[in-house]
Amino acid sequence: MGGVYSGEKMDGVFSYESSEVDWCEDNYKHSEHVVEYFNTMSSFVFFIVSPVMLYLLHPYAKERSLAIHLVWIMMIFMLDELSILWVLAVGYAIWFPRKLFPSFIKDRSTFSRLVLLVTVITTVSSFVKPTANAYALNCFGLHLLYTLAVEMRCCTDQKALRLAKLSVALWVLAISCWISDRFGCSFWQRLNFCYLHGIWHILIVIAVAYGSTLIAYLDANYEIPYSLPGLQYWPCDKWAVGLPHIVLKGTTKTQKRC
Incomplete structure (x- = not known):
């Protein structure tokens, strides 16, 4: 994403305009202080959606594990592909079904350490090859889609099925925008529409909201079934769209009485 101008020159990967990644949007076109204006402005959706999701998912996190809040806390304080990679990693560590662990992994703590190791290696690699995060993110995403398909085969809850379809559709749209901006820039420049990476930001945040809620719902049914979990949408459950x-x-208390 675009960065804000800084007059201080730093060495190495942190120096001014040192990034190897330059998205399709024209640099400094709308502001002399912001490299890619719409790309940067669209990132503020992270700061809008994340606190709302923290609030909405608190009852579930309080009953299941407060570590779940890490997903949306990281979305607030980190940006772009790097944050989404770590969000997916935390989600894997917390929610990945135990029955689908590789045979050589016997418990969640070992699985979590393995996920952490892969994520750290990818993040460090991104300082050498900035696009490493995005490619790792897409690999995580594809495996997540496969896992979701396996988990949804026996699901009969219509709200959950609808949420699954919306999550996949949003993810596909988001990935399509990222790929189109990255590899089809010349085409979009001819159309004078170079804002697909900004659209990616918006779509991916919503996709994470939908996908993480669905996975949390499936997790709640496995791990805390006594809580009788259900799905609703904010701000109005009757609306066609919402969080x-x-x-x-x-x-x-219900568990103790049973």
């Missing part, structure tokens, strides 16, 4: 979240109709 999905989990409602718990049961409590820990």
Whole structure:
């Protein structure tokens, strides 16, 4: 994404305009202080959606694990592909079904350490090859889609099925925008429409909101079934669009009575 101008010159990868990645949007076209204006402005959707999702998912996180909040805290304080890679890594560590662990992994802590190792290596590699994060992100995403397909085969909940379809559609649209901006820039420049990476930001945040809520819902049914989890949309459950979240109709007290 575009960066804000800094007059201080630094060495190495942190020096001014040192990034190897230059997205399709014209540099400094709309502001002399911001490299890619719309690309940068679209990133603020991270700061808007993330606090709302933190609030909406708190009842579930309180019952299941407060570590779940890390997903949206990281979305607030980190930006672009790097943040989304770490969000997916945290999601894998917390939510990946135990029954689908590789045979050589016996517990979640070992699985989490393996995910952390892969993510750290990819992040360090990004300082040498900045696009490494994006490619790792897409690999994570494809495997997540496969896992989701496996998990949804026996699902009969219509709200969950609809959420799954929307999550996949948003992810595909987001990835299409990223690929088109990265490899089809000359075509979009001829159309004078060079803002696909900014659209990617918006779509991917919504896709993460939809996908993470769906996975959390499936996790709640496995791990805390006594809470009687359900799906609703904010700000109005009757609207066709909105931010999905989990409602718990049961409590820990319900578990103790059973």
